[in-house]
Structure formats: structure tokens, C-alpha cells
Amino acid sequence: MYFNVLLNMILFLxxxxxxxxxxxxxxxxxxxxxxxNLIARADCxxxxxxxxxxxxxxxxxxxxxxxxxxxxxxxxDKKIPSRTTNGELLGxxxxxxxxxxxxxxxxxxxxxxxxxxxxxxxGAEREFLQTxxxxxxxxxxxxxxxxWRTISKExxxxxxxxxxxxxxxxxxxxxxxxxxxxxxxxxxxxxxxRNYVLSASASALWSEEVDKAEQELRVAQTExxxxxxxxxxxxxxxxxxxxxxxxxxxxxxxxxxxxxxQCHQYMQELQKELSRYPNSxxxxxxxxxxATCPSPVSSPSGPLKIQDVQQPSTGHRKAKVLYDYDAHxxxxxxxxxxxxxxxxxxxxxxxxxxxxxRGNQKGKVPVTxxxxxx
Numbered sequence: 001m002y003f004n005v006l007l008n009m010i011l012f013l014x015x016x017x018x019x020x021x022x023x024x025x026x027x028x029x030x031x032x033x034x035x036x037n038l039i040a041r042a043d044c045x046x047x048x049x050x051x052x053x054x055x056x057x058x059x060x061x062x063x064x065x066x067x068x069x070x071x072x073x074x075x076x077d078k079k080i081p082s083r084t085t086n087g088e089l090l091g092x093x094x095x096x097x098x099x100x101x102x103x104x105x106x107x108x109x110x111x112x113x114x115x116x117x118x119x120x121x122x123g124a125e126r127e128f129l130q131t132x133x134x135x136x137x138x139x140x141x142x143x144x145x146x147x148w149r150t151i152s153k154e155x156x157x158x159x160x161x162x163x164x165x166x167x168x169x170x171x172x173x174x175x176x177x178x179x180x181x182x183x184x185x186x187x188x189x190x191x192x193x194r195n196y197v198l199s200a201s202a203s204a205l206w207s208e209e210v211d212k213a214e215q216e217l218r219v220a221q222t223e224x225x226x227x228x229x230x231x232x233x234x235x236x237x238x239x240x241x242x243x244x245x246x247x248x249x250x251x252x253x254x255x256x257x258x259x260x261x262q263c264h265q266y267m268q269e270l271q272k273e274l275s276r277y278p279n280s281x282x283x284x285x286x287x288x289x290x291a292t293c294p295s296p297v298s299s300p301s302g303p304l305k306i307q308d309v310q311q312p313s314t315g316h317r318k319a320k321v322l323y324d325y326d327a328h329x330x331x332x333x334x335x336x337x338x339x340x341x342x343x344x345x346x347x348x349x350x351x352x353x354x355x356x357x358r359g360n361q362k363g364k365v366p367v368t369x370x371x372x373x374x
Contacts, residue, residue: 027169029162035228038235039155045238046148049245053140056252060129060137085129087122091115110274117270121263128259136252143241154231161224168217175213179206275323275369309346309355309362316344319356319370333363343370 031039084092094115101108318340325335333356335341343354343365356365 027166029165029169029224031162031228035232035235038232038238042151042235042238045241046144049140050144053137053144056132056137056140060132085122085125087118087125089122091117091119091122094118113273114270117266117273120266124259124262124266128255131255132252135255136248139244139248143245147237147241151231151234154227154234158224158227158231161220161227165217165220165224168213168220172210172213172217175206175210179210182206272323275325311342311355311357312344312346316342318373319343319354320373321369322371323369325366325369327363331364333358333361333365335365335369340373341365341370343372 092115094111098108098111098115101111103109103112319342321335321337321339321341323335324337327334333341335356339358342357345351345354349355349364352367353364354367354370356363
């Protein structure tokens with residue numbers, strides 16, 4: 001019973017003091033400017049770290065249900081199960097479809113090729129997600145759930161010590177005011193000696209109260225200074241946190257660069273693979289000709305003698321060859337990747353083809369293998 005009453009009194013003093021300070025009716029112990037700056041910097045670090053952490057989670061895992069599942073696994077301290085990436089799932093669907101369509105058909109064989117590369121892209125994505133989670137997300141999470149919680153705890157203790165100190169200061173102030181009032185009111189009249197004795201006794205009691213309050217103030221000041229120093233040391237550690245997060249940020253960017261470079265490499269390889277079966281669109285429309293391997297686009301209609309074609313005075317331009325191309329007959333021009341040739345069109349020619357010239361050599365070239373330059 002007594003303990004509950006004492007606890008309620010202490011709580012009442014804290015609430016009263018906090019309310020008075022907020023309303024500006026009581027004195028508040030101010031922190032030094034250096035500590036205030038450290039606190040502001042720490043709050044800024046925490047807020048932006050939390051935002052970056054949450055958005056990075058969304059970037060790496062856009063599915064909110066999957067993020068919630070991973071959150072519960074982490075809280076239960078269990079290993080997160082391996083999850084198939086979208087690229088790997090798409091690749092598997094393509095491979096399964098190719099079995100039903102027939103791996104010997106143009107569409108089926110292309111599905112196999114594309115499916116294999118989609119699986120590779122999915123594997124690269126999986127590796128990127130794992131690397132980013134370990135090297136970037138985990139350090140940010142450790143700061144928010146570890147270092148920052150410790151800092152917050154010590155800051156709450158500092159606030160409690162400050163309130164204790166303010167209460168002690170207010171108590172000393174009130175005791176001194178009461179002592180001064182008691183000392184100023186003694187009755188020295190000989191006809192009323194009793195009043196003088198009572199007033200002197202009250203003055204002595206208030207003097208003792210002042211001494212006691214000042215002793216409590218010294219203890220509260222010592223505890224406040226000690227807690228302020230502990231908090232200051234923790235807040236100064238934010239600088240090392242920035243250095244650590246900077247290193248993690250470099251690792252995250254490196255993981256991104258590696259991932260996108262792998263994706264680019266796989267797509268270039270896939271394009272080269274598909275260029276080996278350039279006219280699969282026309283072949284798939286007619287199953288009876290699926291065993292043939294025609295030119296990359298539909299052949300130009302009507303007879304056209306390349307030897308009789310003359311380069312026009314205007315309308316020709318330079319083009320960069322994107323992929324190697326082997327001529328299927330004497331009317332076509334073989335190409336090597338990255339070389340520059342002159343191209344132009346002639347009346348009656350299929351729009352998917354151009355006439356290309358390289359020195360004394362001339363022949364038809366597919367537009368899809370070229371990058372036209374201005």
C-alpha cells in the first residue's frame with residue numbers, strides 16, 4: 001500500500017514537472033549545444049535510414065505478402081525458405097511449353113532457348129537479391145534494431161535524469177523562499193515571546209530542509225552529468241555508423257552493376273542465338289517448311305539483279321552492323337559485327353532489306369542487323 005502511494009507521488013511529480021516545462025511555467029535544464037546537435041544528427045540519421053531501408057525492401061521484393069512472410073521468419077529466427085524468382089518461373093514455363101509444342105518446331109526450339117536464358121536471368125536476380133540483403137539491408141536493420149534502440153534507451157534515461165534535476169532545483173528554490181519568509185516574520189515584541197520561539201523554530205526547520213534539498217540537488221546533478229556523458233558517447237558513434245553505411249552503399253551499387261552487366265550479357269547472347277534462326281516467324285506459319293533455315297526476314301519480292309543496281313546520288317547513309325550475318329546466296333552481302341557499310345534502298349525492294357556496299361562488294365542486307373547512323 002505504502003509503495004503504491006509513493007510510486008503514484010513520484011509519477012505525479014514527473015508528470016507535473018513535464019507539464020509545467022511544456023507550458024513554460026517551470027525552469028528546464030537545457031542541454032549543451034554540442035549534445036543538442038548530436039541528438040538532431042542522430043534523429044536525422046534514424047529517419048532517413050528507416051526510409052531508405054523500407055524502400056530498398058520494396059525494390060528488392062515488390063510483393064508485400066512476401067515481405068510480411070520474410071518479416072515473420074526473421075522474428076521467429078527461422079531461415080527464410082528459398083523462393084523461385086519470376087525469371088526462373090517464366091523460364092520453366094517456356095521449357096514446359098516447348099515440350100508440348102515440340103522441341104523440333106521453330107517455336108518450340110526458340111522457347112527452349114529463351115527459357116534457358118530467362119532461367120539464367122532469374123538466377124542472376126536471385127544472387128543479386130541475396131547479396132544486397134546481406135551487404136546492405138542487414139547493416140541498416142542492425143542499426144535500427146540494435147544501435148538505435150540502445151541510443152533511444154539512454155536518451156530516455158537522460159530525460160528522466162533531467163526531470164529529476166529540475167525537480168530538485170524547484171525544491172531548493174521553494175525551500176529557500178520559505179526559509180527567507182520564515183526569517184523575515186519573527187515577532188521580537190516582549191509581550192509575545194511565544195510567537196518568536198515558534199517563528200525561530202520554523203526558520204530552523206526550513207534551514208534543514210534547504211540543506212537536504214541542496215544535497216539531493218548535488219546527487220541529481222552528478223547523475224545527470226554522468227548520463228549526459230554516456231549519451232554523448234553513443235551519439236558520437238553515429239559518425240562511424242555513417243562510415244559503415246557508406247561502405248555498404250558501395251557494395252550495394254557494385255551488386256547492382258554486376259547484376260545488370262550479367263543481364264546485358266545474357267540478352268546479347270540470346271539475341272545472337274536467335275539470329276541463327278532468323279526467319280522463324282515465316283517458318284512457324286507453315287509447318288511443312290519447318291526444317292528449312294531461310295533468311296532473317298522475308299525475301300524481297302520479284303527478281304532484282306544486284307549487279308545492275310547503282311548507288312543513288314542522294315538517300316544513301318552509313319550503317320553499323322550489329323551482328324554477324326552469312327549471305328545465303330550471291331545476291332546478299334555477308335556482314336561482320338561492328339563494321340560500317342553504306343546502305344540505300346531501291347524502288348521495288350522489300351522494306352525489310354537494303355542494298356549494302358563495302359568497297360567493291362555489294363549485296364542485299366537485312367535491316368534488323370543494322371543500326372542506321374545519321
